[in-house]
Amino acid sequence: MTGEEPLKIGIAGLGTVGSATLGYLMHENARIAARAGRALKVDAIVARDRTKDRGVDTAGLRWFDDPVALAKDDGIDIFLELIGGADGVAKAAVEAALTAGKPVVTANKALLAHHGAALSKLAEETPGASLHYEAAVAGGIPAVKALREGLAGNGVTRVSGILNGTCNYILTEMEETGAAFADVLLDAQKLGYAETDPTADVGGFDAAHKLAIMAAIAFGRQIDFAGVEIEGIENVSSEDIVAAGDMGYRIRLLGMAERTAEGVSQRLRPCLTPIDSPLGAIEGVTNAVMLEGDAIGTTVLTGPGAGGGPTASAVLADIVDVARGNTPPTFGIACNDLAPARSGLSIRDEGAFYLRVALEDRPGTLAEVAAALGEEGVSIHRMRQHEHTGNAAPVTIVTHTCDLAAIEKAKTRIAALPASVAPPVAMRIVES
Numbered sequence: 001m002t003g004e005e006p007l008k009i010g011i012a013g014l015g016t017v018g019s020a021t022l023g024y025l026m027h028e029n030a031r032i033a034a035r036a037g038r039a040l041k042v043d044a045i046v047a048r049d050r051t052k053d054r055g056v057d058t059a060g061l062r063w064f065d066d067p068v069a070l071a072k073d074d075g076i077d078i079f080l081e082l083i084g085g086a087d088g089v090a091k092a093a094v095e096a097a098l099t100a101g102k103p104v105v106t107a108n109k110a111l112l113a114h115h116g117a118a119l120s121k122l123a124e125e126t127p128g129a130s131l132h133y134e135a136a137v138a139g140g141i142p143a144v145k146a147l148r149e150g151l152a153g154n155g156v157t158r159v160s161g162i163l164n165g166t167c168n169y170i171l172t173e174m175e176e177t178g179a180a181f182a183d184v185l186l187d188a189q190k191l192g193y194a195e196t197d198p199t200a201d202v203g204g205f206d207a208a209h210k211l212a213i214m215a216a217i218a219f220g221r222q223i224d225f226a227g228v229e230i231e232g233i234e235n236v237s238s239e240d241i242v243a244a245g246d247m248g249y250r251i252r253l254l255g256m257a258e259r260t261a262e263g264v265s266q267r268l269r270p271c272l273t274p275i276d277s278p279l280g281a282i283e284g285v286t287n288a289v290m291l292e293g294d295a296i297g298t299t300v301l302t303g304p305g306a307g308g309g310p311t312a313s314a315v316l317a318d319i320v321d322v323a324r325g326n327t328p329p330t331f332g333i334a335c336n337d338l339a340p341a342r343s344g345l346s347i348r349d350e351g352a353f354y355l356r357v358a359l360e361d362r363p364g365t366l367a368e369v370a371a372a373l374g375e376e377g378v379s380i381h382r383m384r385q386h387e388h389t390g391n392a393a394p395v396t397i398v399t400h401t402c403d404l405a406a407i408e409k410a411k412t413r414i415a416a417l418p419a420s421v422a423p424p425v426a427m428r429i430v431e432s
């Protein structure tokens with residue numbers, strides 16, 4: 001270790017991530033400092049409740065009541081924002097630390113997705129400041145470093161992944177137990193896998209934040225959260241999970257950002273993917289990130305996307321980077337050289353689709369569905385009628401490659417058929 005002054009760390013937020021990070025910095029300090037090449041010292045902390053037990057001895061640390069005051073304090077060299085929230089005190093404190101010329105480490109994907117463009121500009125234009133956020137994408141999986149540093153030489157073609165453990169847990173449980181979405185969500189809430197207000201997770205927003213961050217790095221563009229098309233898992237039914245399984249697929253909430261001839265598409269939605277594909281094989285709360293580039297081909301990273309230890313692992317990696325003086329541009333390319341965001345661009349959504357229709361069980365109805373699809377130029381790759389009781393016959397169809405717009409029009413036609421007994425359901429199929 002050099003005789004250099006220790007890197008003095010200020011931690012804002014001592015919840016799941018902050019207290020785990022503090023614990024490692026206290027108990028594993030020598031090991032981490034050796035990697036950092038510099039002594040590391042936690043100097044000051046802030047949370048709301050000073051009396052709460054954090055599981056770590058905080059006695060010798062300076063306590064602040066205001067995260068912004070800590071962010072500006074001359075006694076710290078690096079500021080960790082582990083509070084959360086796209087706006088409010090987390091944003092104010094990060095801005096204050098960057099303005100004061102300090103490196104900032106954050107796990108806050110919502111903040112990055114909504115304000116990443118302005119914050120990266122502030123970080124890059126302020127001497128001494130830098131912005132680090134490995135923990136904001138897929139928790140413990142080193143996805144940011146893999147993409148920004150490891151694949152820096154690649155022309156990235158596609159970034160995809162399972163980016164929310166709560167959703168993947170719910171879909172896996174629905175598959176294994178046959179239970180409905182609402183019942184599994186309730187159990188997940190009781191077990192602590194889902195928040196009391198589950199909207200950010202099951203509505204797809206949390207995963208969309210991470211997708212927007214990865215797309216900015218992958219395609220050298222300003223972050224464009226408004227340009228992410230988002231659909232959550234609330235409407236995934238057990239009927240669809242069973243029908244998908246019968247055809248060798250699983251339903252997964254996939255985030256996918258792709259370079260196309262028309263621009264970069266960013267989509268987050270439930271898709272069918274083969275059970276034995278890299279993303280289809282992912283079960284439970286595990287996350288996965290699949291990166292595709294011209295030189296590498298495909299690489300897949302899997303691991304825990306949340307939790308104190310895994311997320312602290314990513315925060316600690318960023319602290320080591322700062323101690324080593326390794327501060328690349330926030331999104332891999334200087335922010336003034338990033339391509340502009342292109343929100344509002346309509347990019348063709350092409351591929352094979354899964355379609356489930358429920359029809360009256362009488363002769364000729366399948367022909368009517370086939371005709372409706374034909375009218376919209378959708379051709380059938382395979383079709384299957386499932387065992388049923390009662391008068392509604394469930395039929396699943398896999399189409400050849402076609403446009404989502406054609407599928408939507410075909411759904412409207414099918415829904416209007418006298419034989420149709422429930423609205424048709426369509427989902428994209430992603431083969432790999």
Ligand SMILES: NC(=O)c1ccc[n+]([C@@H]2O[C@H](COP(=O)([O-])OP(=O)(O)OC[C@H]3O[C@@H](n4cnc5c(N)ncnc54)[C@H](OP(=O)(O)O)[C@@H]3O)[C@@H](O)[C@H]2O)c1
Nearest residue numbers: 013014015016017047048049082083084107108306307311
């Ligand atoms: N949890 C995960 O697995 C995970 C994974 C990846 C990324 N993240 C991100 O990491 C960040 C932190 O998440 P978390 O799960 O650790 O959250 P958390 O458990 O809710 O902890 C939040 C912490 O912030 C403190 N805090 C809140 N408002 C404050 C205020 N106005 N002033 C001072 N302190 C305040 C709280 O203080 P008190 O403790 O005194 O209430 C608490 O210590 C979020 O951005 C989250 O998205 C979390």
